[in-house]
Amino acid sequence: MNILIENILTILPAKDSAGGLTAEVRSVYVKSGVIASVTEAPDGFVPDKTINGSGKLLMPGFVNAHTHATMSVLRNCADDLLFNEWLFDRIMPLEDKLTGEDNYWGTTLAIMEMLRTGTTAYLDMYYFLDDLARAVEDSGMRAVLSRGLIGGSDDPGAGEYRLREAIDAYEKWKGRDRISFMLAPHAPYTCDEGFQREVAFEAKRLNLPINTHISEGLVEIDTIRDKYGCTSIELMDRAGLLTDRTVAAHCVQVTDSDIKIMADRGVTVATNPVSNLKLANGVAPILKMMNAGVRIALGTDGAASNNTLNMFREMTVLSIIHKGINHDAFGVTAEKALTIATKNGALAIGRSDMGEIKPGNVADLVILTLDSPNMQPLNNPISALVYSANGSEVETVMVDGRILMENREFLTIDSDRVYHEVSKICDRIGTRS
Numbered sequence: 001m002n003i004l005i006e007n008i009l010t011i012l013p014a015k016d017s018a019g020g021l022t023a024e025v026r027s028v029y030v031k032s033g034v035i036a037s038v039t040e041a042p043d044g045f046v047p048d049k050t051i052n053g054s055g056k057l058l059m060p061g062f063v064n065a066h067t068h069a070t071m072s073v074l075r076n077c078a079d080d081l082l083f084n085e086w087l088f089d090r091i092m093p094l095e096d097k098l099t100g101e102d103n104y105w106g107t108t109l110a111i112m113e114m115l116r117t118g119t120t121a122y123l124d125m126y127y128f129l130d131d132l133a134r135a136v137e138d139s140g141m142r143a144v145l146s147r148g149l150i151g152g153s154d155d156p157g158a159g160e161y162r163l164r165e166a167i168d169a170y171e172k173w174k175g176r177d178r179i180s181f182m183l184a185p186h187a188p189y190t191c192d193e194g195f196q197r198e199v200a201f202e203a204k205r206l207n208l209p210i211n212t213h214i215s216e217g218l219v220e221i222d223t224i225r226d227k228y229g230c231t232s233i234e235l236m237d238r239a240g241l242l243t244d245r246t247v248a249a250h251c252v253q254v255t256d257s258d259i260k261i262m263a264d265r266g267v268t269v270a271t272n273p274v275s276n277l278k279l280a281n282g283v284a285p286i287l288k289m290m291n292a293g294v295r296i297a298l299g300t301d302g303a304a305s306n307n308t309l310n311m312f313r314e315m316t317v318l319s320i321i322h323k324g325i326n327h328d329a330f331g332v333t334a335e336k337a338l339t340i341a342t343k344n345g346a347l348a349i350g351r352s353d354m355g356e357i358k359p360g361n362v363a364d365l366v367i368l369t370l371d372s373p374n375m376q377p378l379n380n381p382i383s384a385l386v387y388s389a390n391g392s393e394v395e396t397v398m399v400d401g402r403i404l405m406e407n408r409e410f411l412t413i414d415s416d417r418v419y420h421e422v423s424k425i426c427d428r429i430g431t432r433s
């Protein structure tokens with residue numbers, strides 16, 4: 001399908017090579033899922049659909065670099081708790097009751113929220129990968145899926161069984177453009193060193209990237225120090241899990257030498273400022289990481305610890321928290337925050353053809369209306385996106401050149417059915433207070 005988005009204020013990579021952004025009125029031509037031109041019509045281009053861009057803004061879709069989509073069914077049911085109580089006492093017992101079908105509906109609900117707030121791709125860690133993949137396939141969303149792996153010598157065979165499930169799902173669904181896979185050792189405190197090495201071995205054998213949680217809370221640091229005499233980063237590095245295709249969520253409690261290891265290995269850190277603040281884990285030292293050359297991407301984490309998947313709010317918090325605690329107004333500027341939430345997320349999931357509006361990139365695009373009081377006067381469009389927008393401005397979203405939401409209507413998802421199914425799940429597993 002050929003789509004023309006005509007005369008729209010467009011967020012573009014700046015012409016300089018410094019990685020900046022600019023906003024200019026352009027016409028954007030989408031052909032067979034790819035951005036064909038941002039200037040003139042390509043030869044012979046006949047649009048099947050034309051969108052009038054007047055009064056609107058076009059941006060690349062966000063890449064949510066760390067989430068657990070299904071956990072949307074656990075929204076607002078485990079709040080105001082410290083991390084270990086939240087995870088072990090409240091969340092894990094509820095997760096034990098979730099079926100594959102529950103995962104399908106929970107993930108579909110998450111995809112609705114992501115589309116509604118401008119996210120076009122996400123990196124997920126959960127289980128029942130077949131059901132997660134079905135939800136992604138049916139909705140038209142783009143996702144990287146990874147089965148959370150827990151294992152070690154205290155539960156022989158369990159880790160290997162989960163690893164087999166992860167590999168089976170990868171073998172079944174591989175080769176699709178919108179769905180890809182990583183291997184996901186859950187965390188250093190849920191995977192012992194031997195199991196971490198097994199996962200690293202399989203990742204290398206299958207040429208799969210790694211998705212993991214590292215150094216999220218203080219308890220983890222003490223646990224790993226007591227057991228191994230090192231930091232979480234040092235442990236996972238010696239197990240062979242840290243490479244330039246590793247996405248490490250959180251990295252809140254890290255030392256200077258941890259940061260050097262991450263920079264040397266080329267690890268991407270998926271920072272989750274709202275979840276880290278809400279679970280009282282702290283603030284990741286991302287300015288130090290960026291100065292050391294570590295790539296930073298942005299994630300919301302699951303809706304059970306955020307409690308939204310809204311990347312606009314995440315960008316705002318990302319920018320202002322690091323200004324505040326570092327007394328540094330330039331640490332995460334609006335331009336940096338937007339780049340972290342789009343292009344850096346795309347690079348984190350191995351896509352150099354995503355996250356920027358330029359010819360040759362996939363057409364994962366978001367149209368916002370500027371016709372709302374918080375977006376007027378617009379003045380600086382990049383500032384407006386990071387500091388003023390809240391996601392309600394998102395009007396139309398396409399993934400791979402296919403429109404999934406138009407004028408806030410979902411075209412591939414029956415939202416009433418999703419709300420109904422999710423409500424039944426909540427009744428059954430007991431999330432209501």
Ligand code: NI
Pocket residue numbers: 066067068213249301302
């Ligand atoms: Ni997480």
